[in-house]
Structures are given as structure tokens and as C-alpha cells.
Amino acid sequence: MANCRRKLFCDWLQPHAVVKLTHADDRPLYMMQRRHFLTSAATIALAATPLAGCATSSSRAPPLPAFPRAPRTPAIPQRAISRIALTSCSNPAKDLSFFGQVEARNPDLLLMMGDNVYGSYTPEDPNLPSLSQAYAKLAEVPAFKSLVSKVPTQAVWDDHDYGINDGGGDFAYKAQAQTMFNQFWNVPANSPLRQRPGIYRAFQAGPKGQVLQVIMLDTRYFRAPLLLTDQRDVPGKERYIPHPLGSGADVLGEAQWAFLKAELEKPADVRLIVSSIQVVADGHGYERWGNFPDAQKRLYDLIAQTGANGVVFASGDRHYGSINQVRDGVAYPLTDITASAINMPFRVAEGTTSYNEPATTRIGDGYAAVNFGLIEINWAAGTLTLNLIGDGGKLAGSTTLDLKNLRRG
Numbered sequence: 591m592a593n594c595r596r597k598l599f600c601d602w603l604q605p606h607a608v609v610k611l612t613h614a615d616d617r618p619l620y621m622m623q624r625r626h627f628l629t630s631a632a633t634i635a636l637a638a639t640p641l642a643g644c645a646t647s648s649s650r651a652p653p654l655p656a657f658p659r660a661p662r663t664p665a666i667p668q669r670a671i672s673r674i675a676l677t678s679c680s681n682p683a684k685d686l687s688f689f690g691q692v693e694a695r696n697p698d699l700l701l702m703m704g705d706n707v708y709g710s711y712t713p714e715d716p717n718l719p720s721l722s723q724a725y726a727k728l729a730e731v732p733a734f735k736s737l738v739s740k741v742p743t744q745a746v747w748d749d750h751d752y753g754i755n756d757g758g759g760d761f762a763y764k765a766q767a768q769t770m771f772n773q774f775w776n777v778p779a780n781s782p783l784r785q786r787p788g789i790y791r792a793f794q795a796g797p798k799g800q801v802l803q804v805i806m807l808d809t810r811y812f813r814a815p816l817l818l819t820d821q822r823d824v825p826g827k828e829r830y831i832p833h834p835l836g837s838g839a840d841v842l843g844e845a846q847w848a849f850l851k852a853e854l855e856k857p858a859d860v861r862l863i864v865s866s867i868q869v870v871a872d873g874h875g876y877e878r879w880g881n882f883p884d885a886q887k888r889l890y891d892l893i894a895q896t897g898a899n900g901v902v903f904a905s906g907d908r909h910y911g912s913i914n915q916v917r918d919g920v921a922y923p924l925t926d927i928t929a930s931a932i933n934m935p936f937r938v939a940e941g942t943t944s945y946n947e948p949a950t951t952r953i954g955d956g957y958a959a960v961n962f963g964l965i966e967i968n969w970a971a972g973t974l975t976l977n978l979i980g981d982g983g984k985l986a987g988s989t990t991l992d993l994k995n996l997r998r999g
Contacts, residue, residue, distance in 0.1 A: 657722065657773045658729040661739040666793060670800040671698040674862065675741070676963030678703040678748065678906020679931030682727035682734075688932050688981065689733035692962050693740060695979070699795075700741045701804065703906035703929070704748025704866035713754035716763050718770065721753050725774045745775055746789060746806045748866035748907050749877075756829075756877060758813035759843070768811070787811055790846050792853045800969045803858035805850065807865050812843025814882065819875055825948060828875035832883050841885040847892075854898035860967060860974060860993065861901045869903040870914040870926035873949030877907060887919070894921035899997035902974065904929065904963065910936040911961040911978040913989050914951040921998040925953075925991060927976040929963030943986070957986040 675697035680686055692700070707728050709721030728734055737743075749757050753767040761767075768789060777783050783791065790808040794801055817839075819827045833839035842850065854861070863869075868878040869889070879886040893901050903926035915925045936958040938945050945958035957978055964977040972994060978987035 654722075654769060654773055657770065658726040659773065660729060660743075660775055661735050662776060663738050663743040664741070666742045666744075666795050667698060668795055668797075670796045670969055671802045672967050672969065673697045673699075674802075674963075674965040674967075675700045676703060676904050676906075676927065676929040676965065677701075677706075677932050678866070678929060679705045679909055679934040680728075680734075681705075681708040681934050682724055682731055683708065684933045686728075686731045686933055687733050688960055688962070689731070689737045691979070691981070691983070693733075693737045695964055697741055697964070699804075700737065700743040701806070701862075701864055701904065702743060702745040703864055703904060704746050705750040705906060705931075705934070706745055706747070708750045708934075710750045710753055710755045710757075713757070713761070713763070716766060718753045718763055718766055721751065721767065721770055724751075725770060729774070744793070744804070744806060745771075746808065746864060746866055747771055747810060749810065752810045756816060757810060758815055759811060760815060761810075764811055786845070788843070788846060790842075790849060792849075794856070794858060796859075799859060801858045801860075802967070803853065803856065803861045805853050805861065805863045807842065807850070807863065808846060809841055809866050812846060813841050814839040816877070816881060824875075826873060826875055830875055830877065830881050832881045835883050838884055839882050841879060841882050847888070851892060851896060854892060854896040854901075858898075859900055860996075861898060862965070863901060863903050865903060865905050865926075867907050868905045868914070868926060868928055870916045870924060870951050871908075871912065871928065871947075871949055872914075872951050873947045890916075890920045890924065893924070894998065897998060900993060901996065902965075902976070902991070903927070904965070906930045908936070909934055909958075910945045911957040911963070911986060912949075912955075913953045913976055913978070913987055914949065915953055915989075916951055922996055923991075925976065925989065927963050927965070927978070929961060929978060931960060932962065933960060935960050943980070953989050954987050959986070961986050 675692050707724035709724030711720040749755050754761050783789055788808040788811040792805040794803045796802050816830045817833050819829055819831050821827045871878055872880050905926055905928045908928055909931045912928045915923055917923050936945050938958040943959040945956040959980055961978045961980045964979050966975045973990050975990045980986040
């Protein structure tokens, strides 16, 4: 154990760089390229992703006194679920009344897919004050309180509620961020999220023949560093480029891979896998699973190897909505609906809402105005429809999948 700890500690003391980026409103953001914050190296080494033969301590940080909390949300219903709302990129420093339009759709379930707050502006402070302030603002938003108190809600984080822009597993204060997440979202004391690193989890609902499984991944806590682009702002290479095949650069970490395999082996009729970053999309140089080709292939192969039917992905992060599908190298067509953003939309030319990166996977146009996702399952007809809903109920994108085609032939 002592040798293992020394190895981890030395790894954390390797040279690092902090790259300053700029948010849309010109506030500084920071992204780690190597290891971050050397003064915390020893503490983080003991809470790092397990290595072979190495035990690790709990991820728990001390409880936070008087920390803001979301409203209590209803229990997940055990009846058949037919309408699932998807949200991401909701900055409580701006108008969040669009949440009222989500509530008006009367979803059976709400999945908040990350960047639920914007608190990534103080990643160098172990107390993460901008994150706690952002949670405090969200807790007071009337439309948010109404929505979450009426619709069963589950959430994951992305980088801005993880505490650092584009951050991954080498973020020094990720245990503190997890404690904040757990307390704000009223995670029960006996939940695995209170006992282990990462916020990944899964649940099922519905009677036999109509079983919905929701798998919520953590694409931050264990993720390898991003590979910086060599041609900044060049289309397709704007910020990052993919790791080479065979590099082993990972997204989930071994414990989460084992969890995912076990979940995919459970019987279910529809499986919704929530990833805060896009799983399928190509054609851009921002965050996506395609930056980690070994991990992306492992994900696709795991779906095939487990024989898991009915898989659909849902993601956020990008500040514009799109629907992407991959057909090559997978067990059956895999579709990813990206619902983003509630109030942080992509900037495009005035008078247009379309935004089309050179993707080979996209179905239809991207949608750059505010939007949320709405998944409608017609159990009787055996179909699943992925919708992007814009302001005023505008149908900004839609595709319907036949459930009998979401299985290996």
C-alpha cells in the first residue's frame, strides 16, 4: 500500500499546465492539461481511481453546513413511463423561466444532464465558492422549484457543476464537488453516491414488457485529460483532438465500466443512457466521446457483448440541440439526442436558429436556440420518438425509432 501511495503521489507531482479559456461573457475559465494543484496532491492521490492492487479511501468530504438544497422531488413512479424531459446548460444567473415550458409538457420524469448550474469560475479554491453560490441561486429560482417539486427528477453533472471548465479526473477538488452535488440534490445518506467516488447510478421503472432502465453516467470524475488541439478554431479541431487509438485514454474508469456492464446485463425494454457529453456526434473539436476512441469503441462493444437491447443515448453540454446516429461498428443503430441549452444557447447569426457542424452522424439540422428534449415512448405501437422542443413549443427536431430495431439482428 505504501508503494502504491508513493506511485500515485509522484504521478500527481509531474509537470502540469493550466490553460486559460474565455466564457461567452469574458469571465476566465480554466482547463487542466496535466495534473492540477500540487498542494493537494497527497490528498487526491489517496482518493484517486483505484489501480491494480491498490485500495483507496472514501470520496466523502466533510458535510457542508447550511448548504442550499433543491426542493424534494417526487419518487420515481413504477408505472409505465411514456414522457421523459431532458435539460442541460441552465445558468441560474440568467432567466430560467423556460423551465415552465418543460413543466407544461407534463413529463413523467425529468433528467437534468449537467451544467445545471454554472459554478466553474473558482477551480483553484478548495471551497469552490462559485459553485456553492450557483447552487444557492438555482435553489431560489421559482420555475426550477416548481418543476422539480412536481416532476420526479434525477440529475448528473457536467463540467460547470463539477467545478472546472472541461475538467476530468485530475481535478483536485472533485470530492468537494461531489459533496456539494449530494447535498444540493438531497442524495440519501445510504446512497452509494455518499460512499464511493463518482455520481453514476441507474434505476428502472415500469411493469413487465414496459421496463424503462435509466443509466446515468459520470463522464467527469474518472476521465483522462483532454488532448489539446494543434490548430485552434480550425473546424473539427476547435479545442481538442482525439487521443490515438490504442492510447487507453478512458472516460469512465474501471469501477464504472463494471457497473455499466452489470446494468446492461439486466433485463429491460428501453435503456436510456445519460452521458453529459455527446456519445455519437463527430465533426467537431469540442468535448465528446470521440476524443477517447478506445473508450467509445469499448462502450459500443459492451452493448453488443451484453446483448443489451433498446439502448438510446441522451446528452447535453454543447449549447445547441441535435440528434445523431451511428450505424457502423455497432450492434444496431445507436442514437444520441443532445438537448442543450435551457438558457445558454450557441451564438449564431441573427435571424437563424440552425447550426450545422460537418458531422456525418447528425440527423437533420442542429438547433442553436433554447431547447429541451422530450422522449415519448408509445409502448402499444413499439416506438420511441426523440424530440427537441424550442421556445413556444416549436418542434426543432424529431426522429422516431422502432423498438424492434433496437436489438442485435
